Amino acid sequence: MSTATVSAVVNETAFVSPELRARVTAAIAQLDYAPLSAARNLKRGRSQLIALVVSDLANPFFSRVVCAAEAAASAWGYALVVFNSDEKPENERRILTRIRTLSCDGILLVPVDAQLRGEFRDDEGRTVPLVQFGRTADRGRSDSVTIDNVAAGRQVTDYLLDLGHTLVGTITGPLHLTTGRGRLDGLRHAMAARGLAPLDAHIRSGEFREDVAYSVAREMIDAPTRPTALYAASGVMALGVMRVLADLGLRCPDDISIASTDTIPGIGALRPRLTRTEHPVTDMVNEGLRILNDRITQVRQDPARQDPARHVVFQPLLILGDSCRPLRVS
Amino acid sequence: MSTATVSAVVNETAFVSPELRARVTAAIAQLDYAPLSAARNLKRGRSQLIALVVSDLANPFFSRVVCAAEAAASAWGYALVVFNSDEKPENERRILTRIRTLSCDGILLVPVDAQLRGEFRDDEGRTVPLVQFGRTADRGRSDSVTIDNVAAGRQVTDYLLDLGHTLVGTITGPLHLTTGRGRLDGLRHAMAARGLAPLDAHIRSGEFREDVAYSVAREMIDAPTRPTALYAASGVMALGVMRVLADLGLRCPDDISIASTDTIPGIGALRPRLTRTEHPVTDMVNEGLRILNDRITQVRQDPARQDPARHVVFQPLLILGDSCRPLRVS
DNA sequence: CTGATCCAGCGAACCGTTTCGACGATGGAA
DNA sequence: TTCCATCGTCGAAACGGTTCGCTGGATCAG
Numbered sequence: 001m002s003t004a005t006v007s008a009v010v011n012e013t014a015f016v017s018p019e020l021r022a023r024v025t026a027a028i029a030q031l032d033y034a035p036l037s038a039a040r041n042l043k044r045g046r047s048q049l050i051a052l053v054v055s056d057l058a059n060p061f062f063s064r065v066v067c068a069a070e071a072a073a074s075a076w077g078y079a080l081v082v083f084n085s086d087e088k089p090e091n092e093r094r095i096l097t098r099i100r101t102l103s104c105d106g107i108l109l110v111p112v113d114a115q116l117r118g119e120f121r122d123d124e125g126r127t128v129p130l131v132q133f134g135r136t137a138d139r140g141r142s143d144s145v146t147i148d149n150v151a152a153g154r155q156v157t158d159y160l161l162d163l164g165h166t167l168v169g170t171i172t173g174p175l176h177l178t179t180g181r182g183r184l185d186g187l188r189h190a191m192a193a194r195g196l197a198p199l200d201a202h203i204r205s206g207e208f209r210e211d212v213a214y215s216v217a218r219e220m221i222d223a224p225t226r227p228t229a230l231y232a233a234s235g236v237m238a239l240g241v242m243r244v245l246a247d248l249g250l251r252c253p254d255d256i257s258i259a260s261t262d263t264i265p266g267i268g269a270l271r272p273r274l275t276r277t278e279h280p281v282t283d284m285v286n287e288g289l290r291i292l293n294d295r296i297t298q299v300r301q302d303p304a305r306q307d308p309a310r311h312v313v314f315q316p317l318l319i320l321g322d323s324c325r326p327l328r329v330s
Numbered sequence: 331m332s333t334a335t336v337s338a339v340v341n342e343t344a345f346v347s348p349e350l351r352a353r354v355t356a357a358i359a360q361l362d363y364a365p366l367s368a369a370r371n372l373k374r375g376r377s378q379l380i381a382l383v384v385s386d387l388a389n390p391f392f393s394r395v396v397c398a399a400e401a402a403a404s405a406w407g408y409a410l411v412v413f414n415s416d417e418k419p420e421n422e423r424r425i426l427t428r429i430r431t432l433s434c435d436g437i438l439l440v441p442v443d444a445q446l447r448g449e450f451r452d453d454e455g456r457t458v459p460l461v462q463f464g465r466t467a468d469r470g471r472s473d474s475v476t477i478d479n480v481a482a483g484r485q486v487t488d489y490l491l492d493l494g495h496t497l498v499g500t501i502t503g504p505l506h507l508t509t510g511r512g513r514l515d516g517l518r519h520a521m522a523a524r525g526l527a528p529l530d531a532h533i534r535s536g537e538f539r540e541d542v543a544y545s546v547a548r549e550m551i552d553a554p555t556r557p558t559a560l561y562a563a564s565g566v567m568a569l570g571v572m573r574v575l576a577d578l579g580l581r582c583p584d585d586i587s588i589a590s591t592d593t594i595p596g597i598g599a600l601r602p603r604l605t606r607t608e609h610p611v612t613d614m615v616n617e618g619l620r621i622l623n624d625r626i627t628q629v630r631q632d633p634a635r636q637d638p639a640r641h642v643v644f645q646p647l648l649i650l651g652d653s654c655r656p657l658r659v660s
Numbered sequence: 661c662t663g664a665t666c667c668a669g670c671g672a673a674c675c676g677t678t679t680c681g682a683c684g685a686t687g688g689a690a
Numbered sequence: 691t692t693c694c695a696t697c698g699t700c701g702a703a704a705c706g707g708t709t710c711g712c713t714g715g716a717t718c719a720g
Contacts, residue, residue, distance in 0.1 A: 001699080001700085002699070002700045002701070004678080004680095004701075004702095005699060007677065008678095008699090010677095011678080014698085015698070017698065020699080034427060035677070036433055036676055037433065038371035038372040038433055038675085038676080039675070039677040039678085039705090040678075041677095041705095042369050042372050042677075042678095042706065043678045043705050044705090060390060060393060063393035063396070066393070067387040070387055070412055070413065070414050071387075079432060080411065080413075081412075082396065082411075082412045083400065083404075083410075084397070084401065084404075097364060100364050101364045101365060102367050102409060103367065103368055210596070210599070239599035243599040246599075264596060265388070265390050266390055266540070266566070267596070268540075268569075268573065269570065269572050271573075271576040331669080331670085332669070332671070333671095333708090334670060334671075334672095335670075336707095337709080338669085340707095343709085344668085344669090346668075350668085365706085366706060366707070367707095368706080368707090369675090369705070369706035369708085371675095371707095372705090373674075373707055374675085
């Protein structure tokens, strides 16, 4: 029989007589045959691969993203290729080139480079669907799935202000990132709404890393005018802050109230329970892959079609723990 | 000029005159050309893809593995495809089939299925290099990189016994896994060496999950004869145990000593500092990829060659925290 | 000057699958 | 009976690179 018939059987793309089909499937089983995707990709122009590029794979937050993305990709029939740009624009560029040669069908990207070009085209000039995740670098050009960072900062700050705190400090991320800048803006807005403003010394930004947060928080907490409440703008930063407290012999919430944003796995075992905003990571990732899959099928059907970019913004959810307490009047 | 020349330039596989080379590189830059790996793979029979199959992607321990594997794969020139078998044999089988169609060059596998067939062959009948990571399911058949689990259990237990504890309990993993069984054996050996044995009620095994450890530990700690020291056989389990203590109002190490094995990210912020054995995850993953790369190049040079399997066993390192204290004579 | 040597560049086959048009057999309608 | 659809199957081109062997011009020694 011919290879065409085998292809028809494997892909169920044409009617094949029962006996011939039986012989084909028998042969497949006997030879333990599996179609080679390289050849299939070459012909079909797709790869059934989704690329996930995160900005810091060592950050447990992104571990959750990887986990959710693997599940979602698998559910949609894709395999997930994981890359780590490590917050370096040159890595990101290198990775995007690599992705192009792999001819991945779609890209879920936590952008690092502000100069990210929105249109990412493959060799045939078709655009490869790209969804920005968590942050945006080219506002509006490509699809994005993000959290409302300003709302996260505001929710947490409002809560702290409600408790009577006025000396609220924050350790936030890099200000050129929407995640770092947004959460700080949220804090400022919330304070401004009550006629307050944070002290300059109480605003610090740095990489979203535990050790960075530790050293920065230590400085701030050691300083003469210590904030009575501290907003750590990410989960790993909160860990760093808690470690500062332990090392300085301070107690939370008795000596200082702590709140954060963006949960990481294992934080549930921390005592006191951290007051924080949670991100619906799984939902966000699912939405990202849904958009990617939409775009992929759409591009395949009508390469010329150019829909406007979709921007899905999720809302953070404030979870109350016992790491904050009302300010005692001293 | 011909495509052969372009190929020669791109792959640096033959000498090309400077001016022609310049024209080629100029054209590549102008057209923004990148070779399509599907076509390249089809011809070369390789994919520059390494598959990483972990047994539980939600476990922060494996997040570290993913992170290290991405870095190592990238350094060797591979891209990393991540799969999650979720401790289910049927998933593992499905994934291995998928990997074969992707014609990955090598596989780093945390095995789930005891019936794992050691020889994993691709369509041409060549064996695809496979390294078992962390656990072994087909002892001796394929290469493996593991930790000395028995030593880990013994080190921790010896330390606890040195502190005077005799009622040592453990929450360990599934006993059909070398990780769960080995750590328990280590504990038994250490106790037997001093003429001791754990109480049956103080030996519990279950999945390597925080919630499982929580409920199991809670039962054990609530029971009349509570162990004075508890060995949690994994990082996430330790978190579950610590949460039990917090919820029961017990203090560590005053009321009970806790020690564990296999560190996870963020555990450094936990107070008290956990006494534990650390796994050299990065070194282990690097070794795994080094073996894979060796095998890959070896198979390419001489498909018939059959070297004996290599088994690299790393030693755990005991890190002393302050979660254990000498048993007070009561 | 001539024949051998060398080498840059090229043509074409090939990798394994999909896809489309062709083809022969079959069956129903005129 | 003849003619035309219909339908199952097949042959062959195409996908985009790599690779091998060939060619033709330059170089060099005799």
